[in-house]
Amino acid sequence: MKKQIFLFLLLVSSGYVSAQSLFTLDSCRNMAMRNNKQLQMAKERVVAAGYNKKAAVTNYLPSIDFTGVYLYNQKNISLLSEDQLLPVGSQDANGGFTLRPDQLLVGEDGKPVMVNGQYVPKDWAYIPKEAFEYDIRNTFVGAVSVTQPLFMGGKIRAYNQITQFAEKLAESQQNTAMKDLIFQVDETYWQVVSLVAKKKMAEKYVELLKNLNNDVQVMIQEGVATQSDGLSVAVKLNEAEVTLVKVDDGLSLSKMLLAQMCGLPIDLSYSLADENTGPQTIPSTGMVDMEQVYAHRSELHSLQFASKIYEKQQQIAASEMYPQIALTGSYLFSNPSSFKGFQNRFDGMFNVGVMVKVPLLHWGENIYKVKAAKAGTRIARLELAEAKEKIELQVNQAAFKVKEAARKMEMTEKNMAKAEENLRNAQLGFDEGVLTTTNVLEAQTAWLAAESERIDARIDMRLCEVYLSKALGTFENK
Structure with missing residues (x-):
């Protein structure tokens, strides 16, 4: 019970109760844009591109890193293989080692002892051997280093520009995704409107046949009509009821699709504001400024930014052919340390320097990379030019279809007026006994065909307007 109350309150707060379930085209667009996962992913790509742009700026700044190493060694270092005995002597006038007479070993004969001369x-x-043994079992080594790029051949600036263009590219792709979504919503919206109109038409046709069937049954009982006439009407009525079921099923599926796009429950009962509208105003298809069209088409913006990105990638490839210069500094420390003899304590030192990297011989690798980047730039420019040609064709085709749809709508309106008049005359003639059931069935069939064509023409007019707006890139201005 609580769950049902909560669901009811949720529907009321969302505006989905039956008294409020009337949606306009704009409301469907807005709901779809809030619900669509692809559009949400496009927004996140814009966010990611923004962070990449901020990350690229940090390449101008010095980088500070800490590196630390701990080593456990199995053995210590010993400079002596065994205990040693060193002779005790004196220093001569030249700073060399010498033995004074009183420092010599004297034999029994009173003379200094000599061995091997x-x-x-x-x-x-x-x-002792232990005096020259150093404890390195637990060794700690660390460094804090600073690197400041001074000249990287223009790579850092080009990369920053790439991230700026990449952010704009992501925004343009988001705009394209939004327009594609609006286009899909509009198509589905008018498909639902078309099926609603055809359902009403099918219901009216079934009603006409039911009335005719009742009249024929009365006439059969009176003996002025045959069983064959009754069967003909019954067959037509059965066909009309089957058609009504098919139209109703198609309408239900289309409504489910539109509800899913808008983030609504797929079993929600709703209606659309344009279900009862008549013929629309024919949109203007006069002279079109293609430069304005190009300015409105986000696909072209994406290709333009992609072309600029390729140009900057070309600069990055060329930067590998220039020297790279960076200022470096670090503080190195270790335990044990040997700056003041070998001691088991932390000690360290500072150092600064300049690092220069000059490419000498890479067997043409960098040149090939530059040429490949140039080819990529040319491809991007060709894609942009091709896209402009296709867009111009789309605009011309869409404008032509609008004119054709307008002529078709005008003809179907006239044809429908004649079909309605023909149906009235046939019904009147049948009531007066002048015309047969065959004549009435033919008039009803003609009316059905005319009404179906009129509905299709009106929806085609709406869809052609949608196609024209998409070709002109003016969805966001509507």
């Missing part, structure tokens, strides 16, 4: 020192200094 070398005097043997009297005293030795003992150096």
